[in-house]
Amino acid sequence: MKRSIGAGLCLLVLSACGQAVSDDPFVTAVNSIRGGLFNRDTGGGAAFTATRDSLRESGITNPVMITRVPARDIAVGLIDYQRNRGVTVWRSTDGATISTAGGVLLNTRGFGTDLHSLESAPVEAALLSGGPAEYSRVFRAIDGEGALQRARLFCQLAPVGPERIDVLGRAYDTRHFRETCTADGTDGPLFENDYWRGPDGTIWKSRQWAGPELGYLELERVIN
Template sequence: MGAGVAMKRVVAFLALLALSGCGQDAANSPYAAAFEQIRGGLFNRGEAPSQFTATRASLAEAGITAPVLVVRMPDADISVGLLEYGTNRDVTIWRSLDGNTVSTAAGLLRNTRGFGTDLHSLETEALHHALSQGQSAEYSRLFRALDGEGQLHAIRLYCSLTPEGSETVDILGRSYATRRFSETCHVDGRDTPVFVNTYWQGRDGDLWKSRQWAGPELGYANLERVIN
């Protein structure tokens, strides 16, 4: 089966899935106090319209000093704040109040759990290396997805990274000087890209903001890292 046909099948299968997130109970986590603080509505999810309404001041007043990842997925009408919940080697797990998670490596999206039809996994190592060099680069990334029968499929994506100059970004009322990069990823033999991501990298190499593909159902996720 060709890669293009495989991708079409995987996308079709993904549309049938509704994966449930799993994880530790918030009451048993080291962030239990912070979760109790945000229960009062700092992190509004499921509101109509869904929107993240916390400010740096409201986070400080609630005693939240841990990093916060603000995730907005317009196609899925999701806007939520997640707390840093744990790490596994180079991967950081961010958790919402209702147990949904996003995993990142150096700010790059690896997977989602509990948001509906989730992103199973997307390799980040080659992209991280390319961003650390700060130059145009070509590389590949492996995208894994479950089909309707629970079988795991792996699709190789061929990507290019392009620097797009300097830009100052606003993250919850605070400005950061960044370099913007664009990433375009294709399946071999197809001209239409699977996704085009954008990254805003600070002078220290940290990603303050990004727009990253979270799979065919969730669409793009806008990520902002908040440190008070």
């Protein structure tokens, strides 16, 4: 069932793409390399095939967030589209977006059953301080009836250690942090997020929970 919804969504988004006849330079630029930048599974598993060179040749100078949603077989490059009071909105050609603050995922839009919002400020602060931390985050979702529901999650952030990672062919020295969140009435953790933080505080890579439907998003930040 989940699979068929994913496929339906995929078809829908692709057809929306086909109609995106626009003179918006953003769309034009992205369309020119869509084959590499915008991939959804067609049977063999989704892969992100654009390279730093192909991005440069297409004139994409904005930062790109490579976003993989394994539960939906999506691998897509989202482009830095808008900055709004410390929040970066990353957008695909078909209008799907994710928002991050300090590299921490805040919401998704256009991925089906989206992450409505997950408070990011406590994690941002903990990542900046760099040490182990305990805090709470508020998770909000809209239920099947259309009502807003809230749940408070109790989280711990712990450093894992230094790690050298690769993002689209470029190596970064990072510190790896793991965040474990639990909810009242649930045994064991609800999710475990991983963040790879550079020396200047940039989150170059992360694996973050986006709600029970989307599961984990794998994010990699590309700056050319």
